[in-house]
Amino acid sequence: MNSLILIAVLLVLSAIGYQMGRKRALAGTGGQIKGLHSLPSYYGSYVALWCALPALLVIAFWLALQSGIVDSLLISGLPASVQALSEGQLNLLLSDIRNLAAGDITSKTPDPMVQAAAERYNDLRSTGFAAMVVVGLALGIGGLTIGWRAINPSFRARPRVEKIVHWVLILASAIAVLTTIGIVLSLLFESIRFFNRVPPAEFLFGLNWSPQTALRADQVGATGAFGAIPIFAGTFLITIIAMLVAVPIGLFSAIYMAEYASPRFRAIVKPILEILAGIPTVVYGFFAALTIAPLFRGFGESVGLDVASESALAAGVVMGLMIIPFVSSLSDDVINAVPQSLRDGSFAMGATHSETIKQVIIPAALPGIVGSVLLATSRAIGETMIVVMAAGLAANLTANPFEAVTTVTVQIVTLLVGDQEFDSSKTLAAFALGLVLFVITLCLNVVALTVVRKYREKYD
Amino acid sequence: MTDTPANDVAARAEDRSAALVRKRYRAERRFRMYGLAAIMAALGMLTVLLFSIVSSGLPAFTTTQVALNLTFDAGDIDPDGSTDPAKLASGNYRGALLKSLRAEFPGAETRKGRRDAINMISNEVTFVMRDMVLADPSIIGTTQRVWVKSSADIDQLAKGSIDRALPESDRRVNNRQLGWFEKLEREDRVKTTFNTTFFTTADSREPEQAGILGAVVGSALTLLITLLLSFPVGVMSAVYLEEFAPKNRWTDVIEVNINNLAAVPSIVFGLLGLAVFLNFFALPRSAPVVGGMVLALMTLPTIIIASRAALKAVPPSIREAALGMGASRLQTVTHHVLPLAMPGILTGTIIGMAQALGETAPLLMIGMVAFIVDIPQSFTDPATVLPVQVFLWADAPERAFVERTSAAIMVLLTFLIMMNLFAVLLRKKFERRW
Numbered sequence: 001m002n003s004l005i006l007i008a009v010l011l012v013l014s015a016i017g018y019q020m021g022r023k024r025a026l027a028g029t030g031g032q033i034k035g036l037h038s039l040p041s042y043y044g045s046y047v048a049l050w051c052a053l054p055a056l057l058v059i060a061f062w063l064a065l066q067s068g069i070v071d072s073l074l075i076s077g078l079p080a081s082v083q084a085l086s087e088g089q090l091n092l093l094l095s096d097i098r099n100l101a102a103g104d105i106t107s108k109t110p111d112p113m114v115q116a117a118a119e120r121y122n123d124l125r126s127t128g129f130a131a132m133v134v135v136g137l138a139l140g141i142g143g144l145t146i147g148w149r150a151i152n153p154s155f156r157a158r159p160r161v162e163k164i165v166h167w168v169l170i171l172a173s174a175i176a177v178l179t180t181i182g183i184v185l186s187l188l189f190e191s192i193r194f195f196n197r198v199p200p201a202e203f204l205f206g207l208n209w210s211p212q213t214a215l216r217a218d219q220v221g222a223t224g225a226f227g228a229i230p231i232f233a234g235t236f237l238i239t240i241i242a243m244l245v246a247v248p249i250g251l252f253s254a255i256y257m258a259e260y261a262s263p264r265f266r267a268i269v270k271p272i273l274e275i276l277a278g279i280p281t282v283v284y285g286f287f288a289a290l291t292i293a294p295l296f297r298g299f300g301e302s303v304g305l306d307v308a309s310e311s312a313l314a315a316g317v318v319m320g321l322m323i324i325p326f327v328s329s330l331s332d333d334v335i336n337a338v339p340q341s342l343r344d345g346s347f348a349m350g351a352t353h354s355e356t357i358k359q360v361i362i363p364a365a366l367p368g369i370v371g372s373v374l375l376a377t378s379r380a381i382g383e384t385m386i387v388v389m390a391a392g393l394a395a396n397l398t399a400n401p402f403e404a405v406t407t408v409t410v411q412i413v414t415l416l417v418g419d420q421e422f423d424s425s426k427t428l429a430a431f432a433l434g435l436v437l438f439v440i441t442l443c444l445n446v447v448a449l450t451v452v453r454k455y456r457e458k459y460d
Numbered sequence: 461m462t463d464t465p466a467n468d469v470a471a472r473a474e475d476r477s478a479a480l481v482r483k484r485y486r487a488e489r490r491f492r493m494y495g496l497a498a499i500m501a502a503l504g505m506l507t508v509l510l511f512s513i514v515s516s517g518l519p520a521f522t523t524t525q526v527a528l529n530l531t532f533d534a535g536d537i538d539p540d541g542s543t544d545p546a547k548l549a550s551g552n553y554r555g556a557l558l559k560s561l562r563a564e565f566p567g568a569e570t571r572k573g574r575r576d577a578i579n580m581i582s583n584e585v586t587f588v589m590r591d592m593v594l595a596d597p598s599i600i601g602t603t604q605r606v607w608v609k610s611s612a613d614i615d616q617l618a619k620g621s622i623d624r625a626l627p628e629s630d631r632r633v634n635n636r637q638l639g640w641f642e643k644l645e646r647e648d649r650v651k652t653t654f655n656t657t658f659f660t661t662a663d664s665r666e667p668e669q670a671g672i673l674g675a676v677v678g679s680a681l682t683l684l685i686t687l688l689l690s691f692p693v694g695v696m697s698a699v700y701l702e703e704f705a706p707k708n709r710w711t712d713v714i715e716v717n718i719n720n721l722a723a724v725p726s727i728v729f730g731l732l733g734l735a736v737f738l739n740f741f742a743l744p745r746s747a748p749v750v751g752g753m754v755l756a757l758m759t760l761p762t763i764i765i766a767s768r769a770a771l772k773a774v775p776p777s778i779r780e781a782a783l784g785m786g787a788s789r790l791q792t793v794t795h796h797v798l799p800l801a802m803p804g805i806l807t808g809t810i811i812g813m814a815q816a817l818g819e820t821a822p823l824l825m826i827g828m829v830a831f832i833v834d835i836p837q838s839f840t841d842p843a844t845v846l847p848v849q850v851f852l853w854a855d856a857p858e859r860a861f862v863e864r865t866s867a868a869i870m871v872l873l874t875f876l877i878m879m880n881l882f883a884v885l886l887r888k889k890f891e892r893r894w
Binding site: 064065067068071158162165166168169170172173174175176177179180182183186187189190248249250251252253255256257259260269272273275276278279280281282283284285286287289290291321324328352353354355357358375378379381382383384385388389409412413416417430431434437438441442445446449 | 484485487488490491492494495496497498499501502503505506508509512513516692693694696697699700701704705713714717718719720721723724725726727728729731732734735736741742743757760761764788789790814817818819820821824825829847848850851854862865866869872873876880
C-alpha cells in the first residue's frame with residue numbers, strides 16, 4: 001500500500017511539473033502563444049514525462065526485485081550452520097522468519113536465531129522501502145528540474161514528446177512478444193531440468209505414469225514413473241469424443257444458419273448459440289460432474305454396461321457442447337464467404353439446395369471448415385476445468401470411453417496444486433507436459449490460421 | 461396409334477423422373493431437418509445446462525431458521541457477576557447453549573443426544589449469544605426466544621432435499637433429530653428466510669455459514685488489476701500496429717504472434733505466472749495482484765485484436781482531414797481516430813474482461829485455490845475468485861454445498877450476462893456506419 005502512496009505522490013509531482021512547464025514556456029514569450037514552437041501543453045507534458053517516467057520505471061524494477069534481494073541478504077546474514085541446510089529446510093525457515101516478522105503464528109516457538117532474523121528482515125525491508133522512496137523522489141524531482149530547465153520558447157517540445165510517446169507505443173506492442181518469449185523460455189528451462197532427470201525418450205514413449213516421488217530416501221516403490229503415453233492417449237480419447245459431438249452439430253447448425261435460416265431466425269438463434277462459448281468452463285465442469293456423469297452411469301447400468309463415474313464419455317460430451325460455437329461460427333463465416341455465383345450456377349443446373357450444399361458449397365468451403373475444426377481441436381486439447389472436474393486422475397491406457405482416463409491438463413493441475421517443493425521431478429514434469437501442450441496447440445493453430453487465411457485470399 | 465410405344469417410353473420416363481424428383485426433394489427435406497435438429501440439439505443441451513444449474517441453485521438463496529428458547533445462564537456466562545465486557549466476551553456460551561438445548565429437546569442429556577442436539581443448529585449460535593449479551597448485559601439470567609440458523613442438514617431436511625421416508629441409516633438426519641424437528645414444525649417454530657449470509661461472508665467449512673462475498677471481492681480486485689494493465693497496453697499496442705507501424709518483418713512477427721497468443725491454452729499462462737511471477741520475481745502466492753497480471757497477459761490479445769478492428773473501421777478520410785489541417789500524426793490519432801474508435805475498443809475490452817472473470821485454470825497454478833475465510837482487503841492479501849470458489853465448493857462432499865455451488869454459478873453468470881449486455885448496448889448506441 002505504501003508504494004501506492006509513493007506512486008500517487010509522483011503522479012501529483014508530475015502534474016505540478018506539467019503546470020510549471022506550461023507557465024515557463026508562456027512566461028518566455030510574455031504569455032503569447034504564437035511565439036512558442038509548440039502548444040503550451042506540450043511543454044507541460046515534456047516536464048511531466050521527465051518527472052514521472054524515470055522514477056516510475058525505477059520503482060517498478062525495485063518492487064519486482066526487492067523480495068528476492070532481501071531474501072538473499074537475509075540468508076547471507078544467517079549463521080553458517082543454517083546456510084548449510086538443504087533448500088527445502090531453508091525455505092521453511094525463511095517462511096517462519098517472514099511470518100514472525102509479519103506478526104503471525106509460526107510453526108514452532110521461535111528460537112532467538114529466528115527472532116533475530118525476523119528483526120533483521122523487518123529492518124532490511126524498511127531500509128529497502130526508505131531507499132526506494134528516496135531514490136524515487138530524487139529521480140522525480142531531478143527529472144522535473146532537468147525538464148523544466150530545458151524549456152524556452154524555441155524549444156521543440158512537440159517532436160520530443162511525440163518521440164517519447166512513439167517509443168512507449170512500441171514498448172506496449174512488444175509486450176505481446178515478450179509474453180510469448182516468457183512462455184517459451186519458462187517452459188523450456190523447467191523442461192530441460194526435468195529431462196536432465198528423466199530421459200526424453202522415457203517421457204515421450206513410456207507406458208507407465210505414476211509421478212509419485214519419494215518423500216524419504218528409504219521409501220519403497222516411489223521413485224516415480226514418467227511415461228506420458230497414457231496421458232496423451234487419454235487426451236486424444238476425450239478430444240475425439242468432443243469432436244464427434246461438436247463437428248456434426250456445429251457443422252450442420254452452420255449450414256442451416258448460413259443457407260436456410262431466415263434473417264429473423266438467425267438474429268435470434270445465433271446469439272443464443274454464442275452463449276455456449278461465453279459460459280465459464282468451470283460451469284461446464286460442474287454440469288458434467290453433477291448431471292451428465294450420473295446420467296451416463298445410470299443409463300449404462302440400465303443396459304448392463306459398466307460406466308465409470310468419471311468416464312471419458314461424460315467429459316468428452318460436455319466438452320463437445322462447449323466447442324460447438326467455435327465450429328459453428330467459424331464455419332458459418334466460411335460458408336457465407338463462398339461466392340453467390342457458385343450457388344447460382346448450381347441452381348441453374350437444376351440442383352436442389354441440399355445438392356448444391358453437398359456438391360458445391362462444402363467442397364468450396366472445405367479448407368475453411370478444416371481450419372475451424374483444427375482450431376476447435378486445439379481448444380479441446382487445451383481445455384482444463386471440464387476434465388479436471390469430470391475426468392479421472394488415474395492414467396489408464398485404454399480406448400474404452402466408459403472408463404476413466406486422464407489428460408495432459410488434468411495432470412498439470414494435480415501436479416502443481418498443493419504444497420510441494422518446486423524443483424522435484426513431479427512439479428517439473430508439469431512443465432514438460434505444458435511444453436508438449438503448448439507445442440501441439442501452437443502447431444494446430446498455425447496450420448489452421450494459415451489454411452483459413454489462404455482460403456480467404458482465394459475468394460477475396 | 462403408331463406412336464404408342466414412343467408415348468409409353470415417354471410416360472415411363474416421366475414416371476421415373478417424377479419419382480426421382482420426389483426422392484431428391486425428400487433428400488432435400490431430410491437434409492434441412494438435420495440442420496434444424498443440430499441447432500435444436502445444441503439449444504436443448506444449453507437449456508438442460510441452465511435448468512439444472514438454476515433448479516439446484518435456487519434453494520441456496522433461502523435458509524431455515526428455528527426459534528429456540530435460549531437461557532442465558534448467569535453461572536456460565538458471568539460467574540462473578542462483574543458485567544465487565546472483557547469477561548463477558550469470554551464466558552462459557554457453549555455451556556449455556558447446551559443447557560438451553562437440554563431444556564428444549566427431550567433426550568439431549570446423553571452424550572449422543574447432546575451431539576444430535578448441537579448438530580440441529582449452526583455452530584455460530586454461541587457467537588450470536590455472545591453478541592446479544594455484549595449488546596445488552598441485562599439479559600443474563602433470563603430466557604429469550606431467539607430465531608437461530610439451523611444447521612445445513614436440518615436446512616436440507618426443511619427444504620425437502622432429505623427424504624424423511626428413507627430408513628434412518630441412509631439419512632443424514634437421525635430419527636431423534638427428525639422427531640425434534642417435526643415437533644418444532646408443529647409448534648410453528650421453523651421459518652424460511654432469505655439467505656443473507658450467502659452474500660455477506662467469505663468461505664467456510666460449514667455450508668450454512670459459507671458465502672461468496674470474499675470471492676466476489678477477490679474477483680473485483682483481480683479484474684481491476686487486469687483492466688489497469690491490459691487496457692492501456694492493449695490500446696497502445698493496437699494504435700502502434702494500426703497507425704504507426706511500418707510494414708516490415710518485425711511487425712509481421714508481432715501480428716502472427718498476437719494471433720497465436722490468443723489461442724494458447726489458458727493453463728499455459730498459469731504456468732508462465734508460476735515460473736516468472738512467483739518463482740523468479742518472488743511475488744506473493746494467492747494474491748489478486750499476481751492473478752490480475754496473469755489474466756492481463758491472457759486478455760491482452762483479445763483487446764488488441766478488437767481495438768485494431770475498431771481502429772480499422774474509422775475511415776481514412778478522417779485521418780486525411782486532420783492531417784490536412786496541420787495536425788501531427790499523433791494528434792490525428794489522439795484527437796480524432798481514437799475517440800471515434802473508443803466504443804468498439806470498450807466493447808472488446810468488456811468482452812475480454814468477461815472472459816477473464818470466468819477463467820479458472822491459470823489461477824489454480826498461482827495458488828488462488830487456498831481456503832480463505834477472510835474477505836481480502838488489499839491487492840496482496842490471499843484471495844480467491846468466483847470461478848475458483850465454484851471449483852472448490854464443487855469438490856466439497858456436503859450436499860448443502862451442491863446448491864451453494866449452483867448458486868455461486870448463478871451469481872457468476874449474472875455478472876457475465878450484465879457485462880455482455882452492457883457491451884451489446886454500447887455497441888448498439890455508438891455503432892456508426894461510415
